[in-house]
Amino acid sequence: MAAQPLMRIENLVKHFHVRLGAFGERAATVHALDDVNFDIFEGETLSLVGESGCGKSTTGFTLLNLHRATEGKVIYQGKNIVELDEKAMRPYRRQLQIVFQDPYSTLNPRMTIGEAVGEPILFHKLATKAELKDRIATLLADVGLPPRFASRYPHELSGGQRQRVAIARALACQPKFIVCDEAISALDVSVQAQIINLLLDLQQKYGLTYLFIAHDLAVVRHISDRVGVMYLGRLAELATREELFEHPLHPYTKALLSAVPEADPVHERSRKRQILQGDVPSPLSPPSGCRFHTRCPIAMDICGKVVPEWREARPGHMVACHAVTEGLPG
Amino acid sequence: MMMANDIRPEPSAKTGERLLDVKGLTIEIETRNGPATIVDGIDLHVDKGETLGIVGESGCGKSLTMLSMMRLLPNKIKVTKGEANFAGRDLQKMSNSELRKVRGGEVGFIFQDPMTSLNPVMRIGQQLAEPLIYHRGMSKAEARKRAGELLKLVGIPGAEDRLDAYPHELSGGMRQRVMIAIGLACNPQLLIADEPTTALDVTIQAQIVDLVKDLRDKLGMSVVWITHDLALIAGLVDRINVLYAGTVVEDAPVDALFANPSHPYTQGLLASIPKLSDERSARLSSIGGTPPEPGRRPKGCPFAPRCPLVEAICHERVPTLEGLNHDGAHRVACFVAQRKLEAA
Numbered sequence: 001m002a003a004q005p006l007m008r009i010e011n012l013v014k015h016f017h018v019r020l021g022a023f024g025e026r027a028a029t030v031h032a033l034d035d036v037n038f039d040i041f042e043g044e045t046l047s048l049v050g051e052s053g054c055g056k057s058t059t060g061f062t063l064l065n066l067h068r069a070t071e072g073k074v075i076y077q078g079k080n081i082v083e084l085d086e087k088a089m090r091p092y093r094r095q096l097q098i099v100f101q102d103p104y105s106t107l108n109p110r111m112t113i114g115e116a117v118g119e120p121i122l123f124h125k126l127a128t129k130a131e132l133k134d135r136i137a138t139l140l141a142d143v144g145l146p147p148r149f150a151s152r153y154p155h156e157l158s159g160g161q162r163q164r165v166a167i168a169r170a171l172a173c174q175p176k177f178i179v180c181d182e183a184i185s186a187l188d189v190s191v192q193a194q195i196i197n198l199l200l201d202l203q204q205k206y207g208l209t210y211l212f213i214a215h216d217l218a219v220v221r222h223i224s225d226r227v228g229v230m231y232l233g234r235l236a237e238l239a240t241r242e243e244l245f246e247h248p249l250h251p252y253t254k255a256l257l258s259a260v261p262e263a264d265p266v267h268e269r270s271r272k273r274q275i276l277q278g279d280v281p282s283p284l285s286p287p288s289g290c291r292f293h294t295r296c297p298i299a300m301d302i303c304g305k306v307v308p309e310w311r312e313a314r315p316g317h318m319v320a321c322h323a324v325t326e327g328l329p330g
Numbered sequence: 331m332m333m334a335n336d337i338r339p340e341p342s343a344k345t346g347e348r349l350l351d352v353k354g355l356t357i358e359i360e361t362r363n364g365p366a367t368i369v370d371g372i373d374l375h376v377d378k379g380e381t382l383g384i385v386g387e388s389g390c391g392k393s394l395t396m397l398s399m400m401r402l403l404p405n406k407i408k409v410t411k412g413e414a415n416f417a418g419r420d421l422q423k424m425s426n427s428e429l430r431k432v433r434g435g436e437v438g439f440i441f442q443d444p445m446t447s448l449n450p451v452m453r454i455g456q457q458l459a460e461p462l463i464y465h466r467g468m469s470k471a472e473a474r475k476r477a478g479e480l481l482k483l484v485g486i487p488g489a490e491d492r493l494d495a496y497p498h499e500l501s502g503g504m505r506q507r508v509m510i511a512i513g514l515a516c517n518p519q520l521l522i523a524d525e526p527t528t529a530l531d532v533t534i535q536a537q538i539v540d541l542v543k544d545l546r547d548k549l550g551m552s553v554v555w556i557t558h559d560l561a562l563i564a565g566l567v568d569r570i571n572v573l574y575a576g577t578v579v580e581d582a583p584v585d586a587l588f589a590n591p592s593h594p595y596t597q598g599l600l601a602s603i604p605k606l607s608d609e610r611s612a613r614l615s616s617i618g619g620t621p622p623e624p625g626r627r628p629k630g631c632p633f634a635p636r637c638p639l640v641e642a643i644c645h646e647r648v649p650t651l652e653g654l655n656h657d658g659a660h661r662v663a664c665f666v667a668q669r670k671l672e673a674a
Contacts, residue, residue, distance in 0.1 A: 051531035052502075158620045159388075188387035189558065193602035193616035200613070215532065218561070222604035222614065259536035261561040263603050265584045268565025275540060276533045278487075279501040 005039035006177060006209050007063065012036040012072035012082075014055075014062045018284075030283050032058040034233045036072070037310060038318075040177070040209060047212040047220040049256070050230035051280055056213045059230070060179040063211075064096050065089055094124045097170035101182035103162035107154040113140070113165050114150030120172045135172075142205075143168045143198060160191035164198065171202065177209045185214065196223060217260045221245055229253045232291040233283055235310065239317040249319045249326065252292050290322065298323050348415070349520055349552050350376040355412035357391070357398050357576070359624060366625025369395050369576035371412065373651065376520065381546065381553040383563040383584070385599070386573035389621060392556045393524050395573075400433055400522075401426070417519065435465040438513035438551075442525040444505035448497040454481070454508055455493030461515045480511040484541060503534035507541070514545060521546070524556045539566060561603060564588065572596045575622050575632035578651060582660040592654060592662040592671075595633050631664070639666045 014033035020026040033055045040046050048056040061067040062082070063074045069082040081092055100106045107116055117136050121127050127135045137147040143164040154162055163183065170178055180199065184192045200223060202208060214220050220227055221241060228238040229252065237250040248254045258274040276295050281287055287294050293303035300322060308320040313327035357369035369391040376382045386392045397403050399414040399421055414421040417436065421429065433439075441447045449457060458480055459473035468476065474493065481489035484507040497505055506526060513521055523542065527535040543566055546553050555563055563570070563584075570587045572580040572595065580593040591597045598617040619636040622628060628635055634644040643665050652668050654660040662668065 051533060160620060189560075189599055190387065190602050190617035191620065193614040194618070196604075197613050197616060217532070218604045222612075255533060259532045261536075261539075261559070261564060263561040263564055263588065263600060263605075265564040265588050271565075273536060273540070275536050279503055279534070280531075 004042065006042040006076070007040040008073075008075040009036060009038050009040075009059075009063055010073040010075070012059070012062060012074065013070045014058050014067055015070045028284050031233050031286050032283060033062060033070075034286075035310075036233075036235055038228060038235065038238055040211060041225075042176075042209055043203075043207055044225040045203065045210040045212055045223055047214060047224040047227045048230055049214060049217060049220050049227060051215065051256075053232070053280060053283055054230040055233040055283075056230050057181050058233075060098065060181050060211055060213050064098060064179060065092075066098070094120075094173045095176045096179075097173055097175040097177070098179040098181060099163075099166050099170050099183040101185050103159070103166040104154065106166060107162060109154055111153075112150065113145075113152050113154070113157070116154075116165060117150070117168050117172050120169060124173055126172070126174060139168045139172055142171060142202065144194075158191075159187055160194060163187060163195055167195075167198065167202070171206070174206075175208070177211070179211045179213065181213045182215070183212075184219065185216065192219070199223070217257065229256065232280060232286050234291055235318070235320065236292065237317075237319045237321075239314075239319075243314065243317050247314070247317075249313055249317070249324045250292075250321050251296050251298055251323065255297075290320070347378045348375055349378045349380075349417060350374075350554075351415040352395070352399065353413050353415075355395065355399065355414060356410050357394060358408055358410050360406035360408075361625060363625070365410075367576070367627065368407075368624040369398075370627070372573075372577060374571055374578055374581070376552050376554055378519075379550055379552060380569065381555065381567045383567035383570040384554060384556045384573060385558065385560055385563070385570055387558055387621060389624070390573040391576040392573050395576075396522050396524065396554060396556060400437065400439075401429055402433070402439075431465065434461045434512075435516045436519050438516070438518035438521045440506070440509050440513045440521065440523045440526040442528050444502070444509045445497065447509060448505060450497055452496075453493065454495050454497065454500070458493075458508070458512055458515060461512065465516045476515075477511075480515055481508070483514070483545070484508070484511045485537075486511075502530055503537060506530060506534075506538055510538070510541065510545070514549070517549065518551055520552045520554065522554045522556070525558070526555075527562065528557075528559075535562070542566075560588075560599060572599070575627060576624075577632060577663065579633065579664065580662045581651060582662075586660045590660070592660070592667045593633075593664045594637050594639050594666070598638075633664075639664075641666060 012033055013035060016030040016032055018028050018030055020028050036059060048059060050056050062069050065082050073080045074082045114136050117139055118132050121132060121135055136150055140147055140149055145164055184195050187195060203210060212223060224241045226240050227244045229236045231252050237253045248257055255274050255276045262268060278295050281294055289304045289306050290308050293299040302322050308322045310318060310320045313319045313324055352372060352374045354371045355369060356367060356371050358365040358367050372395055384392045398407055398409055409422055455474055455477050458477035462468045462473040462476055477493055478490045481492055486492055486504060486507055527538050530538060555567060557563055567584050569583050571578045574595050580596045591600050601615040604614060617636055622632055630645040630647055631649055634640050649663045649665050651661040651663045654662055654671050
């Protein structure tokens with residue numbers, strides 16, 4: 001892992017303006033992302049975890065400029081890419097790719113696999129028409145599909161095979177960075193393991209950097225270098241995989257880890273789980289102060305009033321919590 | 331935050347008395363090319379007071395078996411052979427009106443997606459009262475009172491006030507609690523939970539699993555929990571049936587299954603779950619290929635084309651479930667596993 005960040009995210013904010021009520025008579029703001037700061041280093045896998053609506057997918061979309069950021073910066077190769085218009089963004093689009101959860105809805109059902117994988121190659125002029133067929137065959141081989149699949153249609157493929165095609169399509173652009181937005185969540189366990197192995201192989205072969213968005217902590221623990229935990233549009237904690245799973249500091253991280261079942265019946269029957277009460281509040285009117293304070297087992301007076309500072313509690317271990325005293329002077 | 335105290339060091343008290351006994355159930359689906367077999371002569375049973383986990387990947391027939399047995403599926407999916415005895419009566423021989431008495435009465439259901447299973451234009455209280463009035467013959471007022479108690483039982487805050495709410499006014503976790511309350515309304519002897527937490531977040535999933543555990547112990551019912559997630563049910567069930575392509579390939583007490591998985595498919599499933607102790611980026615073992623499509627089942631063992639231990643006989647004959655130890659509690663349908671045990 002190089003010390004130079006590939007991408008630096010500074011004070012990123014994304015608000016969606018929505019209209020509520022049967023006739024859209026009430027305007028409201030969804031606080032999808034508020035004041036998010038982190039770096040992504042070259043060659044690493046950084047995962048973002050959290051429950052639905054915590055803003056992990058919005059982060060992925062916003063830092064690729066697929067959603068227009070409300071505020072903040074995403075610095076990539078010295079440029080703040082979130083202020084670029086579509087045309088200026090184009091050269092960066094090639095380097096910054098995304099793989100979605102459901103490959104069935106992202107692949108055009110009327111395009112063969114070969115056409116789908118070939119399209120970005122022609123668009124970005126990465127190969128001539130004469131070279132195209134070989135290039136497609138190489139890409140399919142990279143994702144573990146035989147060349148004859150090029151003439152098939154998405155409906156002829158299984159879910160795992162379609163996800164391989166979606167990955168081949170992202171690879172076709174020769175990217176540096178891929179956002180995997182719940183890319184393996186819809187797959188069966190045995191197929192999921194195949195795709196995880198594939199992603200790890202490709203990372204090694206092409207030096208890829210991943211932002212891995214997922215809710216399955218067992219998978220995240222397996223593939224990540226660093227892990228960020230989000231809650232209701234804010235980062236709660238970010239640390240290396242070992243730090244986060246061995247020494248979680250934020251009470252939300254602790255509860256989240258405690259809720260994950262382990263494939264061990266004896267351990268499962270005897271373990272004491274911390275079960276969070278209630279649901280995640282609405283991002284339309286997030287709680288004041290620390291957004292977790294309404295469900296936090298150790299909430300104090302200050303938590304409802306002051307937003308906790310995003311600070312380094314241990315080396316490389318960022319956290320936003322008033323109750324954490326580690327790394328504070330005195 | 332509460333600490334869950336419902337630790338069950340011992341699996342729940344089992345009577346050994348069969349509550350549900352499914353024998354040789356075969357299910358076919360009408361397709362353009364004629365009928366295709368999806369479930370092929372499945373055998374499974376649930377004892378009184380027992381919690382059975384049914385595990386398998388999409389399309390293995392885990393939901394289908396339970397739902398078609400209760401005639402809850404569209405007409406083109408049919409049970410063509412076999413029997414399903416519930417409390418001594420064959421569900422397949424029952425008339426529709428007899429079966430209606432069983433569904434929602436003696437057998438409760440929780441489905442995956444409460445948003446599509448609940449009626450969006452009916453208040454929660456009415457939906458809860460419906461089975462009570464139908465099965466228990468309660469008056470409207472009695473049913474409403476009981477509905478309030480049920481909501482309290484499943485831990486919905488301000489239960490009585492919520493009776494007049496519509497499903498869309500509740501969160502996903504709360505809606506699933508309402509589903510559970512409806513499933514439990516008539517004190518069923520058997521609760522069939524079909525992937526009830528798949529659509530929920532992990533902290534909510536933990537709440538729901540603990541709730542079902544708690545209620546099961548309090549009410550003493552049997553539970554069938556259908557899932558694709560082995561880890562999720564590790565601390566919840568007494569026994570597990572692993573399904574592959576419409577057949578039970580392994581049937582074992584939960585501890586034995588995790589300690590000594592014997593079918594190569596079960597071994598593959600367990601190995602493909604990432605473990606705490608794994609090195610970062612260690613390769614996960616995975617099962618190559620994909621399950622057979624219905625109607626294109628291979629001759630012989632359905633797992634043979636993906637099996638790492640495959641032998642010539644596996645392509646020829648279909649293995650049956652055989653006991654691995656003398657009491658027969660741990661059974662596996664695999665020629666290789668069975669032979670290994672004989673040799674040992």
